[in-house]
Amino acid sequence: MSELKISKKQEQDKLTVFIAGRIDTGTSAKLGDEVRESLGGITDPVLDFGEVSYTSSSGLRILMSLHKTMAAKSGKLTISKPTQTVYDVFDVTGFAGMINIER
Amino acid sequence: MKKIFGITIGGLHNKILVLVLTSLFAVIFVFGCVSFYQANTLTSVVSKAKTEQQESITDLSENTMHRTLEDSMVKINALQAYIADDMFMTVKKDVCTLRTLAEGLFREKDRIEPGKVYLPDPANDGTVTAQVLYAEGVDYTKSEYLPIAAHMTDAMEAMYTSSVYSTNVYIGFEDGTHIGVDRISSNKFDENGKLINFPVCERPWYRGAADTGELYFSGVMKDAYTDSVCVTCSAPVYIDGKLIGVVGIDIFLDEMAAYVEQSASENGFITIINDKGQVIFAPENNGIFKVETAENAEDIRTVENGELAGFVADAIRAETGLRTVNVGGRDYYMCGTPMGVINWTTVMVVDRELTERPTKALLSQYDKINEEAAEAFRVGSESAAQAVLIIMVCVLVITVCGVLYSAGRIVEPIESMTADIQEGGRTGKLFEMKDIYKTKDEIQVLAESFDDLSKKTKQYIIDITNITKEKERIGTELELARKIQADMLPNIYPAFPDRPELDIYATMTPAKEVGGDFYDFFLIDDDHLGMVMADVSGKGVPAALFMMMSKILINNYAMQGGSPAKVLEQTNAAICKKNEEEMFVTVWFGVLEISTGKITAANAGHEYPILRKENGAFELLKDKHGFVVGGMDGLKYKEYEITLEKGGELFLYTDGVPEATNADGVLFGTDRLLEALNAHKELGPRQLLPKVKEAVDGFVGEADQFDDLTMLAVKLM
Known part of the structure; x- marks a missing residue:
């Protein structure tokens, strides 16, 4: 099972999660749990996808879930710096039109 | 391990025994050395003391003896000498008296009447008698001395009688005559009865006194008449400077x-x-x-x-x-x-x-006492040594028994435990706590641990068995589910035998037993074919269930004749009503008008379709995308139209194909996919799909298949 490295940086109400590796069926749950446990009081979390080489549909499902959670509390989930491969996935699946992506 | 007398050689029993015996022998050895040293020291001290005492005794005894002897010997000898000397002194006095008497008589001879003297008469034997003797050829009757000397005879007889020692008192004269006093007259005659000649002046006593002119003691000699040993004391008689005779007394020294x-x-x-x-x-x-x-x-x-x-x-x-x-x-x-x-x-x-005898006797006595003491000491030592030996043997025996017993007590539970565990290893028998293990020490703790471990292991084995069974059951069920899923998808070819112009083929290879991908195609009416390619987020049973629901919904809404966009919107609305798990599905749905080749399609977040025109190459069709189905309620989708020319081909797939990854983490990608398709573009769907699968497998190599691999191809003839 491929490894997924997650580190977080929090400055007041601004949370940035740095993600590196492959997001697939085996690692996506870990990503969801890690991000969710730091969401208290956070409205605009940023997921740094700079080191993410691949995301499967399981990863997309986690992103959609997080997106819905943030939307429910009038917040906004942002995915920053995705690679072309990953952005293509976002593009194809329509996520690019739904979630705020900073290239 | 080998066993002798119930003791395992090289085992704990053996080791404990060896340890204790080694210690015991070391103690005995040290004890023995000390005893030997002490005995040696004692013997040498005793021997030295004995030698010193013997020397001391010798010195003391000999010195004492010497002193005593010197004192007594010298005194006794002096006394003896004095007594003997006194005898000679008495005789000497008598001789001097005789001489004085003779000198007085002969000095006054002229005024003295001539006396009468007699020859020996054997009849006088036993009577003290004065008798005349003379040398051969001498006429005693003519002698001038004898008549004078006749007056001395009484004194001589008296002297003879009174003296203790005197045996002969006599006087000899120069003229060869002699008067002697004794009590044995008969011995003056020879065997013929003739008077013996007496050579007066030649006698040693006469010559000695006459020659020396002084008092004379003769040497020891035999008496002239008897065999008795005697000494003569004699003295010369001088008258006016002239020797006239010699007086003498014989002393017998027989005593x-x-x-x-x-x-x-x-x-x-x-x-x-x-x-x-x-x-x-x-x-x-x-x-x-x-x-x-x-x-x-x-x-x-x-x-x-x-x-x-x-x-x-x-x-x-x-x-x-x-x-x-x-x-x-x-x-x-x-x-x-x-x-x-x-x-x-x-x-x-x-x-x-x-003098040494008492010393020797003393030493002998001392030696005897010493030897007796030494013997007693030796006997005592021997019996002590025997006692020590017996005690040592007893100690050894008791120790060995004790060690064997206690080692046995220690080792027995361990041996029993070893045997139990070995048996357990062979037969799988459970290790059980026994009374023998309740030693209240580490052995008990060990046994309890084994007991606990044994029980836990048994439980673990039961659990593992159950889990395995459960796994097998689930595996069986999953296999069943896979079959059900596969049966749900159209998989009989040719799919439409009575529609020769329609060549369609699809495959699905799930990453797990049941997958989240699905495809579908179905005739909505005689001229319209619905085609679905979808990918449910996630995998396994949840994805499969979600996929079933999605498939049925899409099929239902499609069969009701709605446009592709409408069908997806309806499906989305239905799924979003109850989607606690927040799952979604990407769907490409198109409706082919068989008679014209026109395809009306809508894409809900799915991969781009790939289209090949007649005599052309497969190309990626970057269509308009909507969001995934189930992602958000109330989504709207846009439709588009494309044309599948006769001889052209449409290829649909899920992301498992381009995202298949090799061992280096490189994705298969749409470029390689297109390459594979174009390499075999002349083939129909049924042959093309296996070729694509081959290309993907070749690329992936030994790496695991991450995602479901689903493909569909349709060709109009």
Whole structure:
């Protein structure tokens, strides 16, 4: 099972999660749990996808879930710096039109 | 391991025994060394003390003996000499008296009447009688001396009678006549009855006195008439400077000889030596002094033994005190006291051995006592040693038994435990706590741990067995589910045997037993074919269930004749009503108008379709995308139209194809997909799909298949 490295940086109400590796069926749950446990009081979390080489549909499902959670509390989930491969996935699946992506 | 007498060689039992025995032997060895050392020291001390005591005894005893002997020997000898000398002194006085008497008579001879003298008469035997004797050829009747001397006869007879020692009192004259007084008249005659001639002036006593002119003691000689040993004391008689005769007295020394002879005892004797160094009297066979006749007598002062010669010379001169003289290898104590009158000496001799005898006796007694003590000590030591030996053997036996017993107590539970565990290993029998393990020490803890471990292991095995069974059951069910899923998808080819213009083929290879991908195609009416390619987020049973629901919904809404966008919107709305799990599905849905080749399609977040025109190459069709189905309620989708020319081909797939990854993490990608398709573009769907699968497998190699691999191709003839 491929490894997924997650580190977080929090400055007041601004949370940035740095993600590196492959997001697939085996690692996506870990990503969801890690991000969710730091969401208290956070409205605009940023997921740094700079080191993410691949995301499967399981990863997309986690992103959609997080997106819905943030939307429910009038917040906004942002995915920053995705690679072309990953952005293509976002593009194809329509996520690019739904979630705020900073290239 | 080998066992002897129930003890495992090299086992704990053996090791404990060896350890204890080694310690025991070390202690015994040290004890033995100390005992041996002490015994040696004791023996040497005793031996040294014994030697010292013996020397001390020897010194003390010999010194005491020497002093005592010196004192007594010197005194006794002096007394003996004095007594003998007194005898000679008495005789000497008598002789002097006789001489004075004779001198007085002959000085006054002119005024004295001639007296009468008589020849010996045997009839007078036993009576003290004065008798005349004369030398051969002498006429005694003509003698001028005899008539004068006749007046002395009474005095001579008196002297003879009164003297203890005198055996003959006499007077001889120059004219060869002689008057003697004794009580044996008969012995003056020979066997013929003739009077014996008596050569007066030739007699040694006469010559001695006449020649020396002084008082004279003759040597020891035999009496002229008897065989008795005698000494004569004589003195010359001078009248007006002229010798007229000699007076003399014989002393028989038989008593002295007997005394000397009797003096001989085991260790000592007395001897008398004269002024010439000759032995006068000595006991027979005394080993030192030998009595010889006067002619042969040796002068002891000149013998080879200087010690003896010196001693005798000294003894004649003066009292010697006690001296040690070695003769013939033996030591003798000797002391000599001279007799002043006669110038002889009395020598007392004692074998020095005598003095050593008490010492030797003492030492012998001491040795005996010592030996008895040593024997007692030896016996005591031996019995002590035996006792120690017995005690050691007992200690050894008791220790060995004790060690065997306690080692047994320690080892037995371990051996039993070892056997139980080994049996457990062979037969799978559960290790059980026994009374023998309840030793209240580490063994009990060990046994309890084994017991606990054994129980847990058993439970674990049961659990593992159950889990395995459960896994097998789930595996079976999943296999069943996979079959159900596969059966849900159209999989009989040719799919539409009565529509030869329609060549369609699809495959699905799930990453797990049941997948989240699905495809579908179905005739909505005679001229319209619905085609679905979808990918449910996630995998496994949840994805499969979600996929079933999605498939049925899409099929239902499609069959109701709605446009593709409408069908997806309806499906989305239905899924979003209850989607607690927040799952979604990407769907490409298109409706082919078979008669014209027109395809109306809508894409809900799915991969781009790939289209090939007649005689053209497969190309990616970047269509308009909507969001995934189930992602958000109330989504709207846009439709588009494309044309599938006769001889053209449409290829649909899920992301498992381009996202298949090799061992280096490189994605298969749409470029390689297109390449694979174009390499076999002349093939129909049924042959094309396996080729694509081959290309993907070749690329992926040994790496795991991450995602479901689903493909669909349709060709119009």
